[in-house]
Amino acid sequence: MYEAGGHKCENDCIYIKHYSALQLRQIARVDPIKSPISRALFGYTNPMQNPRKNTKRMDLVKIEGLSLQALIGVYEFERHAKQRVIVDLVMHTDFSKAGATDDVTYTIDYGKVAERLGELADKCEFKLLEALGAQMSDMIFKEFAPEKIELTLSKPDIIDNADNVAITLIRERKS
Known part of the structure; x- marks a missing residue:
């Protein structure tokens, strides 16, 4: 069981269709490393450290x-x-x-x-x-x-x- 910002998640699943984009971002920021929402929304474990940000185009x-x-x-x-x-x-x-x-x-x-x-x-x-x-x-x-x-x-x-x-x-x- 995972809990963040008063929202519960079992087995790394959460029903995100019931939340607004703002609510999802707030939930993901509570614990960006562990949050399954971070993984679902951003494709990586920490949205504050986006590995694609600041990459040089070649x-x-x-x-x-x-x-x-x-x-x-x-x-x-x-x-x-x-x-x-x-x-x-x-x-x-x-x-x-x-x-x-x-x-x-x-x-x-x-x-x-x-x-x-x-x-x-x-x-x-x-x-x-x-x-x-x-x-x-x-x-x-x-x-x-x-x-x-x-x-x-x-x-x-x-x-x-x-x-x-x-x-x-x-x-x-x-x-």
């Missing part, structure tokens, strides 16, 4: 298989001509306002991101994919401000008996 903007040309490589034979570099990018952001307003200014414009990645790859010379990835990562955070990125750079044509060679950078925005 949506994803993806660019997959973006083919770029870059002068990149450690070995001499790699430094004579540009090579194909494939970019896969995941940008974590909140685009709920963009979804509500249908306005691109409230999200990350993936077309502009792809354009800037292409410009960076075309103009720079690097020995390592890691260095190119670091430059791309810095540019993405400065110009597009995502919360987090996952950036994979691949050189699929560099090793004859391998399908692909790749690195992945995972970075979060500094607070």
